[in-house]
Amino acid sequence: MQGDSLEVYFATSNKHKVEEAKKVLGTVGITVKHFPFVHREIRSDSLEEIAREAATAAFKQCRQPVFVEDTGLFIDSLNGFPGTFSAWTLKKIGLEGILKLMQGVNNRSAYFETYIAYKRDTSHISTFSGKCSGQISLEGRGSEGFGYDPLFVPDGHDQTFAESITLKNKLSHRYKSLLEFSKTLTSRR
Ligand code: ITT
Numbered sequence: 001m002q003g004d005s006l007e008v009y010f011a012t013s014n015k016h017k018v019e020e021a022k023k024v025l026g027t028v029g030i031t032v033k034h035f036p037f038v039h040r041e042i043r044s045d046s047l048e049e050i051a052r053e054a055a056t057a058a059f060k061q062c063r064q065p066v067f068v069e070d071t072g073l074f075i076d077s078l079n080g081f082p083g084t085f086s087a088w089t090l091k092k093i094g095l096e097g098i099l100k101l102m103q104g105v106n107n108r109s110a111y112f113e114t115y116i117a118y119k120r121d122t123s124h125i126s127t128f129s130g131k132c133s134g135q136i137s138l139e140g141r142g143s144e145g146f147g148y149d150p151l152f153v154p155d156g157h158d159q160t161f162a163e164s165i166t167l168k169n170k171l172s173h174r175y176k177s178l179l180e181f182s183k184t185l186t187s188r189r
Helices: 013-028 047-061 087-103 163-173 175-189
Strands: 006-012 030-036 066-073 109-121 124-136 152-154
Touching: 006 013, 006 047, 006 175, 013 030, 013 163, 013 175, 030 047, 030 175, 047 109, 047 163, 066 087, 066 175, 087 152, 109 152, 109 175, 124 175, 152 163
Parallel strands: 006 030, 006 066
Antiparallel strands: 066 109, 109 124, 124 152
């Protein structure tokens, strides 16, 4: 970050995440710069622990204030699966696999959670989280967004995130975690 203009690197392999972060942080005057980062995450039940480790690794490469984030989809009737294994699960069984696991299941409650880990310098790291509750739809709907978005209907709405990225960017787990993060960044202006 330099002078009055706030800039921060986002280390991720996922360009959709970058687009969402640019939209949210852009509205409060923070410029997000993509730091392409492919990292083998640690295995843990804790998104926060995974994000902290990844931020430390990213900072070693980037050498600038940088954040990473780890997100999971937690489905109540599956005891929180896929949770911190969301990326692996999507690769292995896809959305169709999730729908199969949910066949005949009435309780379709689920939530997305994001943990951002921000490493400002060698001695400082902080985390910010955001959660969004909703329901797993009966079939995939929509073509916007990415990942599990076609299956997720946020509470109080009828459309999936993939049917309305505008809706997603207003109330998602990522939006909420970025908002918290932005308060810290702007307070240091
Ligand atoms: P990086 O770790 O490089 O940032 P990633 O895509 O691997 O990118 P995560 O581990 O955080 O990111 O994501 C876990 C899985 O959850 C992965 O399959 C994503 O596609 C999916 N995912 C993350 N955020 C999502 C969102 O907002 N909506 C739908 N699916 C999401």
